[in-house]
Amino acid sequence: MSVAFRKDGVRQVRQSQSICDLYTTSASEFPQARRWFKRIKVISLGSKKCGKSCLIKRYCENKFIPEYFATTGVDYGVKSATVRKERVRVNFWDLSGDPEHFEVRNEFYRDCEGAILVFDVGDRRSFNELSNWVTEVKRFGARDDILLIVCGNKVDKPGREVSESEGQAWAQSCGFTYFDTSASTGENVDAMFNFLFSAAVLNTQKC
Numbered sequence: 001m002s003v004a005f006r007k008d009g010v011r012q013v014r015q016s017q018s019i020c021d022l023y024t025t026s027a028s029e030f031p032q033a034r035r036w037f038k039r040i041k042v043i044s045l046g047s048k049k050c051g052k053s054c055l056i057k058r059y060c061e062n063k064f065i066p067e068y069f070a071t072t073g074v075d076y077g078v079k080s081a082t083v084r085k086e087r088v089r090v091n092f093w094d095l096s097g098d099p100e101h102f103e104v105r106n107e108f109y110r111d112c113e114g115a116i117l118v119f120d121v122g123d124r125r126s127f128n129e130l131s132n133w134v135t136e137v138k139r140f141g142a143r144d145d146i147l148l149i150v151c152g153n154k155v156d157k158p159g160r161e162v163s164e165s166e167g168q169a170w171a172q173s174c175g176f177t178y179f180d181t182s183a184s185t186g187e188n189v190d191a192m193f194n195f196l197f198s199a200a201v202l203n204t205q206k207c
Contacts, residue, residue: 038088040200041111045133046118047126048097051153054183055118056092059193064184071096073104083197090197106140113200114147116192117176121152124161127170134174145203148176149196156182 044052053071058064060079075094080087093112095105117133119126134148150171152162164180171178177199179192 038083038086038201038204040088040090040113040197040204041093042090042196042200043093043108043112043115043137044095044118045115045137045148046097046151047120047123047129050097050118050120050123050126051183052097052116052118053094055116055151055153055181055189055192056094058183058186058189060092062186064186066184070098071101073101074108081197083194083201086201088197088201102136106136109137110141110143112142112146113203114149114196115142116149116151116196118151118153119162119167120154121162121167121180122154122157122159127152127162127167130170147196147199147203148174149192150174150176150178151181151192152178153181153183155180155187156185 044056046052048070049068053069053075054064056077060077071094073096075092077092077094079090079092081090082088093108095101095108115137117130119130121127130150137146137148150167152164152167155164164178167180168178177195179188179195181188181192183189
């Protein structure tokens with residue numbers, strides 16, 4: 001599902017070509033127990049074309065589609081996971097990085113337990129814009145304890161402009177955790193999401 005607004009302000013909900021039903025699951029996966037015990041809301045942040053949607057698809061379906069399909073507004077999906085021996089329902093909100101959809105995505109920052117903050121290691125501009133994304137998410141209602149995981153994506157491609165050490169240094173200076181990732185090969189994708197889910201569940205247990 002994707003959410004967008006027309007220029008006249010009318011809200012539209014429509015099927016998206018980018019992540020339509022790519023990782024939607026239901027309680028039928030667990031016929032023995034249909035009640036969910038926990039819910040985690042996770043959003044994706046980052047400039048357009050840095051691979052946010054591809055990281056989610058790689059984790060949820062273990063697939064990679066090399067063609068680029070821009071996210072229109074917001075895409076939504078659900079995936080089950082076992083975290084700290086608990087069954088968890090993860091609600092993914094994949095937000096467009098296009099400035100044109102700023103008014104759409106800023107409605108989805110509230111009540112998020114976690115976020116992936118993604119940049120393309122071969123595009124320094126996307127790295128330089130990370131601070132703007134942190135400012136935006138905090139300005140428009142993200143909770144104070146939201147977990148932000150920085151992903152230096154597309155590490156499989158030649159022409160790297162941002163080193164792993166530089167990405168780690170920036171993340172550490174902000175108090176975030178950093179992962180080099182590749183949606184294409186799957187490098188560190190499961191590790192990154194599992195870390196995020198585990199930390200988010202631990203955070204909710206402290207509340």
